[in-house]
């Protein structure tokens with residue numbers, strides 16, 4: 001972990017500081033795996049506080065389209081690689097073949113993007129038509145908000161250089177590790193040509209095994225999409241190319257996610273129907289250009305905006 005002073009960015013209360021201390025002293029390996037904690041947060045800056053009243057459809061509320069995102073990869077596993085498995089399922093599954101996703105990559109992860117297998121998978125993600133984006137350029141899943149300005153500049157430049165070298169194009173999107181950012185972090189992202197994408201739905205595809213059971217996966221998605229529905233019905237979400245993107249977050253380094261991705265896709269379609277949200281004809285994005293336009297329209301553009309973060313992280317950072 002970093003030896004720099006922590007908690008300099010903002011005062012954090014005693015209980016939160018305690019939790020933070022626990023988080024920061026966790027074994028490095030734990031950081032490499034997705035946390036089970038996040039729940040859901042609006043992706044779009046337009047997402048204000050939606051009331052709890054019975055949803056009324058805004059005139060012309062556009063059909064929803066799921067914008068799939070994967071954090072923390074690629075995996076460097078030499079066999080049964082979960083990132084490869086995710087790529088295979090996106091390409092071919094029982095719901096919609098040829099799905100394209102955003103991969104928020106860790107370009108220098110010691111167990112992933114920093115290895116030959118990892119770099120090869122980043123190239124393949126781009127070659128397969130997905131949108132490769134930035135998450136970290138450090139051996140560990142480091143918190144950008146706790147970096148000095150110089151260190152943050154350095155890590156962002158390294159990430160942009162890494163991805164430009166691997167894919168031939170600079171990343172247009174970033175997602176902050178631990179969903180941790182402030183106005184300075186956001187300004188630094190913008191200086192490096194990247195817009196910040198949070199999430200509407202979080203698959204909670206972490207390491208708490210209870211929530212990995214099918215029923216819990218469905219209940220979680222239903223609850224998160226129900227929250228999103230209120231903003232959608234109120235016309236508070238961006239519509240792009242005739243559809244409302246709904247950003248969903250998974251972790252491609254998670255073997256469980258990789259093995260159950262097709263089931264997750266079915267659950268998304270199922271809960272949308274249950275909530276009577278009309279789906280686009282092709283309910284998952286399948287063209288990189290369209291995917292990128294939709295993602296950019298759902299980004300947080302100002303540090304003054306404080307959209308809720310997924311569950312625990314909102315409580316910790318906001």
Ligand SMILES: [Zn+2]
Nearest residue numbers: 071072177178
């Ligand atoms: Zn992450």
